Amino acid sequence: MDRTAEFKAAVNSLLSRGQLRQHNNGNTRGSQARQGKEALAYAEFSRLAASIGREIGETQTKLDKLTKLVKKKGLFDDRPVEISELTHHIKQDLSRLNAQTGALQKHVRATAAKATRATRQMDEHSANVVIILQSKLANTSMGFKEALELRTESMQASKKRQDQLLNPGGAPPQQLQPQQNSPLMTPTSILSPLRNNSKTPLGLVPTARTPTPTSQFLHQQNIPNGANGRGSPYAQASPNHYPANGGSNGMDDPYQASNIHRRKGGRSEDLHGSYEDDSEAAGPASMLFQQQHYAPQADQYIQNRSTAIEAVESTLQELGGIFQQLAQMVAEQRDTVQRIEANTDDIELNINEAQNQLLRYYRNISSDRWLMIKIFLTIIFVFLVISLMS
Amino acid sequence: MKIYAIYVVRNNVKPAKAIVDVKDLASFGFFQRSSIGEFMTFMSQTIAEKTQPGQRQSIEESNYVGHVYARAEGVAGVVITDKEYPARVAFSLLNKILDEFTTRFPNSATWTPEACTYPELPQYIVTYQDPKQGDTIMKVQRELDETKIILHKTIESVLERGEKMESLVERSDVLSTQSKMFYKTAKKQNSCCVIC
Numbered sequence: 001m002d003r004t005a006e007f008k009a010a011v012n013s014l015l016s017r018g019q020l021r022q023h024n025n026g027n028t029r030g031s032q033a034r035q036g037k038e039a040l041a042y043a044e045f046s047r048l049a050a051s052i053g054r055e056i057g058e059t060q061t062k063l064d065k066l067t068k069l070v071k072k073k074g075l076f077d078d079r080p081v082e083i084s085e086l087t088h089h090i091k092q093d094l095s096r097l098n099a100q101t102g103a104l105q106k107h108v109r110a111t112a113a114k115a116t117r118a119t120r121q122m123d124e125h126s127a128n129v130v131i132i133l134q135s136k137l138a139n140t141s142m143g144f145k146e147a148l149e150l151r152t153e154s155m156q157a158s159k160k161r162q163d164q165l166l167n168p169g170g171a172p173p174q175q176l177q178p179q180q181n182s183p184l185m186t187p188t189s190i191l192s193p194l195r196n197n198s199k200t201p202l203g204l205v206p207t208a209r210t211p212t213p214t215s216q217f218l219h220q221q222n223i224p225n226g227a228n229g230r231g232s233p234y235a236q237a238s239p240n241h242y243p244a245n246g247g248s249n250g251m252d253d254p255y256q257a258s259n260i261h262r263r264k265g266g267r268s269e270d271l272h273g274s275y276e277d278d279s280e281a282a283g284p285a286s287m288l289f290q291q292q293h294y295a296p297q298a299d300q301y302i303q304n305r306s307t308a309i310e311a312v313e314s315t316l317q318e319l320g321g322i323f324q325q326l327a328q329m330v331a332e333q334r335d336t337v338q339r340i341e342a343n344t345d346d347i348e349l350n351i352n353e354a355q356n357q358l359l360r361y362y363r364n365i366s367s368d369r370w371l372m373i374k375i376f377l378t379i380i381f382v383f384l385v386i387s388l389m390s
Numbered sequence: 391m392k393i394y395a396i397y398v399v400r401n402n403v404k405p406a407k408a409i410v411d412v413k414d415l416a417s418f419g420f421f422q423r424s425s426i427g428e429f430m431t432f433m434s435q436t437i438a439e440k441t442q443p444g445q446r447q448s449i450e451e452s453n454y455v456g457h458v459y460a461r462a463e464g465v466a467g468v469v470i471t472d473k474e475y476p477a478r479v480a481f482s483l484l485n486k487i488l489d490e491f492t493t494r495f496p497n498s499a500t501w502t503p504e505a506c507t508y509p510e511l512p513q514y515i516v517t518y519q520d521p522k523q524g525d526t527i528m529k530v531q532r533e534l535d536e537t538k539i540i541l542h543k544t545i546e547s548v549l550e551r552g553e554k555m556e557s558l559v560e561r562s563d564v565l566s567t568q569s570k571m572f573y574k575t576a577k578k579q580n581s582c583c584v585i586c
Contacts, residue, residue, distance in 0.1 A: 343562030
């Protein structure tokens with residue numbers, strides 16, 4: 001545990017007492033009174049600094065415990081409840097310490113404003129102590145951030161290992177995601193305030209939703225973490241960490257919730273309606289894993305069926321289109337048919353008329369008296385010509 | 391694509407016991423049939439034991455695939471096929487068989503090979519040898535494809551009909567003109583055109 005600040009505070013108090021004694025030996029009462037007041041103020045300051053240092057030490061121990069929990073590599077025995085509790089505590093402590101160091105710094109600046117020659121050393125010293133406390137706080141919060149990142153990585157690794165163990169066919173985890181999507185869409189009330197805390201260091205829950213928000217989240221989270229990460233060790237770093245760590249507390253609970261929902265969703269998506277006769281009793285964790293293994297299998301069967309039926313549907317649609325084309329072509333040919341009909345009507349008309357004409361002509365030819373007279377006269381004329389010739 | 395065997399196995403007791411089964415091992419040599427049959431029985435009982443109720447699984451083993459579907463009543467159906475047989479058809483066949491079986495013999499006490507007679511099973515294995523015949527979806531798909539082919543031919547015929555109609559139109563136009571000329575000539579003939 002880090003007790004340097006306490007030590008420094010103790011040294012300060014001793015020194016101040018030594019100074020008081022020195023000054024008491026050779027000064028007037030006014031300066032004595034002033035020194036007494038300053039010593040009081042300085043003792044106050046040293047007490048505050050000591051308490052802050054102690055609390056930083058406690059936070060550091062908690063952080064060490066958290067790091068140890070996170071580093072445990074078991075597949076089944078990480079304890080998200082403890083980790084989330086610890087994270088919560090550490091966050092609260094960090095915020096409180098931040099506030100206290102802020103107050104201390106203001107106090108120091110206030111006393112430095114009325115700096116006199118004699119107290120300048122003390123003020124400088126107090127300022128240095130404040131700076132040291134702040135740097136310690138920044139280190140602690142950076143360690144906290146690293147622990148959270150470790151936790152994210154370990155959760156992702158464990159999830160990948162689970163997928164590898166339970167999908168021996170080498171199916172990629174993306175196959176689980178469409179199935180996870182539908183059951184995970186239901187606890188949106190849990191997850192949506194989390195999404196609004198956009199800077200989450202744990203990318204796990206966004207991974208489970210859809211691929212495209214995942215990339216957005218990771219992109220978003222990488223930028224602030226990278227910007228804040230290793231740079232300034234001073235107080236500016238610590239407030240920036242808090243929104244980044246703010247979403248992490250609720251992360252583990254939705255992960256549990258998503259586990260539960262995935263279990264139920266795996267069951268309900270298993271079969272289509274008429275064969276759903278399984279009990280809804282929540283089994284032990286082995287059931288969960290088995291369902292995670294079987295659900296993709298049943299999912300595949302259902303997907304095969306759905307693709308086959310979709311093929312049938314598309315064939316039917318094509319057939320519908322073909323029928324429509326057929327109808328259109330026949331309709332286009334309709335006016336051609338009408339033209340032909342009109343033409344044939346004309347032809348019939350014409351021919352009938354011509355036949356009438358010919359009949360009249362034949363009648364004229366066959367029964368005309370004037371024609372007979374003409375023929376008779378022609379014969380007589382021919383006889384006359386012949387008789388005249390001979 | 392062949393089905394080799396269909397089993398209905400009772401898997402709520404361990405070891406699992408086959409209730410009814412039918413095998414079609416005609417593709418194997420005569421002397422191998424019995425051993426292959428026994429191996430298939432053993433395999434189907436094993437995988438029926440290992441399947442949880444309500445789950446479907448496809449297990450691949452040397453050159454057979456066993457599709458198993460377990461119902462919650464404690465009975466499971468296993469279909470052993472070769473590798474090319476589509477899994478979907480196998481599972482729909484299993485659905486059908488298990489439905490019929492459970493409606494016919496709902497009492498789990500009567501599940502003994504002697505008491506349960508299931509005569510349609512050999513029929514099924516024959517009809518489902520060709521997955522396109524047996525499965526409803528594939529039958530529909532096949533008929534739709536045939537209809538599509540017929541429709542394509544119909545459209546070609548309609549195109550030819552169009553061409554013929556065009557030629558008909560032209561011909562009727564020509565005829566109409568000619569008949570008109572004929573009429574005019576006849577009319578002219580009939581007017582007073584005196585010879586000489």
